[in-house]
Amino acid sequence: MNSISTDPGTLPAGPDIKPKLSRDDMLMRGSMMVIALYLIVTLALPLYTMLSKSFSTYRVEPSQYEFQVSDEAGVFDGTILSGGELNRQMKVFADADLVTGSDGRLPVTGFFPDFNFRSPVMYQIRNTTNAGRFLIGSTLKEGTDWVELDSNTFRRVQMRPVQSRGMGNFVSYFSTPALFNSIKNSLWISVVSTIVTVTLAFWFAYALNRSCMRYKGVFRLIAMAPILVPSLLPGIALVYLFGNQGMLKELLFGASIYGPIGIVIGSVFFTFPHAFLIISTALAISDARLYEAAASLRSTPWRTFWTVTIPGARYGLISAAFVVFNLVITDFGLPKVIGGQFNVLAVDIYKQVIGQQNFEMGAVVSVVLVIPAILAFAIDRMVQSKQVALLSARSVPYQASPNPKADRIFLIYCSLVGLFIVGLLAVCQFAALIKFWPYDLSLSLKNYDFNKMDGGGWGSYFNSIKLAFLTAVIGTTVVFFGAYLVEKSNGFKLGRSVFQMFAMLPMAIPGMVLGLSYIFFFNNPSNPLNGIYGTMAILVICTVTHFYTVSHLTAVTALKQMDKEFESVSASLKQPTMKLFARVTVPVCLPAVLDISIYLFVNAMTTVSAVVFLYSPKTTLASIAVLNMDDAGDIAPAAAMGMMIFYTNAAARIIHLIASKGILTRTQAWRSR
């Protein structure tokens, strides 16, 4: 018998045991680094480039140049004139004129009132510092050597701005009312849309979960339909309904649909499924025992509603509100189509970049837009982590009991909401099939002749399918494998938590911001990855990254349900982890894998915001074509293309459903007892 009962106290000094890594450990860490590197290159670095761009200011400094002027005979007397001095005396450029973008250039002849390009007078110019730059025609001159020019050439000299870091862009942003008013506009429409959508979605979800109404399945399908179309499609439908030649224009009593009204109605349409899904989940998990307790305490239905139903669903409601807010404030397509003169942040980015080629200001607006988006996202994450804690294995699912009167009211309500959703889609389909609204109402397929319109024609449709397919396959592979590595590898805590953070980041980054940062990062000639700019590859990469977070979370949830000792057992049996991954993990998680792939497919078909900056003439996309055709006034073909996206996504979903059923019954026989 031996015994040790005294407490030996503290850990002895000396080095800790250093684990010897197995080949599997190294393989997993290596792979994780590769995927982390992917996220760094496709997310962190572009965002960083954009952020630094927003702080880059460009200013022409006349004091950086020195001049000499000869007499009529071309003889210089050695007098050196400073550009800064000349500008002060002549008042050629005011301070505001000197602040420009990266492409700014200013002529120098204004400093010399006697200048005439025909005169025989010669000029000399040089930079005072090595950093100075000026252009002669299109040749860039650097360095401090004097350059002698005749007056005709001197006319073509342009001063180039110097880059520096500072808050200058932000200062000019906030001193331009036309720009910063967008913040108020964006917040305003987002808040209104959020309130309307969450209220509508709550009662819709309530009817589907807590009543004995009929046709629940149909309504569930209808509620999910908007997810299959680009966010700008409801805008097109609204133009047909309430536009200048709209069918129901009178219903607005003179108000214009182009502006906040249109944006809010359209936003309600495209965010409805997201809010409905979240709230429906929250209502579905409520515990029937609480209702029995309330009934046994003789609580009125009204009181039960406020003391049991609402508190039970409150996390769902809050979460839905922030998700909707985030979707609306970051959405670009809808306000572009129906916003009219009502400026919002996402459209401002587009206008600054595409319209005015002012990339720095685009970056500033992006930074401004990221702030509310990140806030909304952070709050949503916090709320969702609490929601999980509410689930209890002992909860009893609530079973609704029939109540003819209430059920009829719910049926009417759901029919109205359903009519709204189906109605907008039907209007688009109708518009697509009509020859020329409102003058020639005969049916025709000429609007489907996309090749005759701007936007890339049928080619863009097939590009979209290619993009969606590639995104689904590549994205699912990368995301699921990445999630597996993070969840199941040993040790390496720091690396794993950094990876988790990167995986969560895309959700908080608006598509416009991601797309713009890709321009800054990948379009830089000194970037070795510059080659992918303008190709399908960058569109796939951008879309995978844009929709990374939700896919990652789906994968993590599925992986967390796996026994955490599988890896230990496999290691003890001396089998490679990748064998376990292929033989057990992937087959068991197949439903989640299929869900991720259809999610990526549908989103790749409908996304506009991120890719609008990145497509090239060879890689036009259907969703972009809708935008461009609408922009060009070809609204009917735009509607036709939008509906093509809808049918494609609907078909993809049906194929996905059939395929998953088929695969699941074949490979998941083990699920049934």
Place this chain on the structure above:
Amino acid sequence: MLQKTPPGEMYLSIQNVWKAFGSFLALKDISLEINEGEFICFLGPSGCGKTTLLRAIAGLDLQTKGTVMQDGKDVSNLPPSERDFGIVFQSYALFPNLTIEKNIAFGLENTGRSKSEISVRVNELLNLVGLPDQGKKYPAQLSGGQQQRIALARAIATKPGLLLLDEPLSALDAKVRVHLRHEIKELQRKLGVTTVMVTHDQEEALAMADRIVVMNHGVIEQVGSPTEIYRAPANLFVADFIGEMNQVKSQVTKGGRLSIGEKTFACLSHKFNDGTPVIAAIRPEDIIPHEPGYLDTGGNRNCIEVTLDEMEFLGSFWRCRLSNKRFGSSELIADFSINAVRRLGLEEGCSMVIELPENRLMAFDVPEAKA
């Protein structure tokens, strides 16, 4: 039942092992030697470090400091895949999408065995665990006990030198548990594989182990055969954790006798100096009942008169609460056989005499007051 000394040579040696989780020390300077073919149980309350020690032996969670030697080889920092062990978890961890056969064959693949060899071995293992016809089924189609046997078959399929069992029976029904613990013990004896099992169930440990390692707060409190641990606990923790134990405040008086209340009792097995405050302890089944008046006739010094306050019928015996004013405020619990109760005519409220045999009465250090 007498335990034989453990067979074989030293197989596994754990030297000065520490495990820190941040500032919390889960294992404190653990040293232990396990012989070949031995069945060892790590026993202790939850959080005592027993599973941590098992996972360090397996290499699943490395110890912070210290050495683990297996079969003469230092495996301290090796990953699990480079050690030689099979493991069974409480959750079984059977691969749900693979049939029973494929589960068992999982570790046999990629080892140079032919398909037919693997198939022969799988059938052999299925027979060994008594489930010969279940190979084509999926894990979810088997009962919990059957699944655990398959997990065991999978763990021993590659004939590992060491078998680790992490609370293998805790998820099962009481009856299945008793049955399966017997089977596991039989199997272990047949195969002669060195086995370490973690459990918090003392009954399981007593029934299965050759030696029990009692752990608490990251240290080993006692190592010994089940009878040693039960009969001669090294300290109050072990005494209290394993089986039932009456504890009474006491002091050592002249001649090494223990004074309890107003009386003193003879106690053979202690080494305290006179005057030391101790805890006197005796197991309920060691208290011998006598008829009232036995005190006067026999004159046994270790007898005392008590009142029987309460009786609880527990099937094979009666659990009785006894008190005596001269004993102070403490109550004693005694287990009396049904025969004895009938013979002495015991009933609630009656007076009786009990004897605390001097070779069964124990004395322990008074535990330090916990902060």
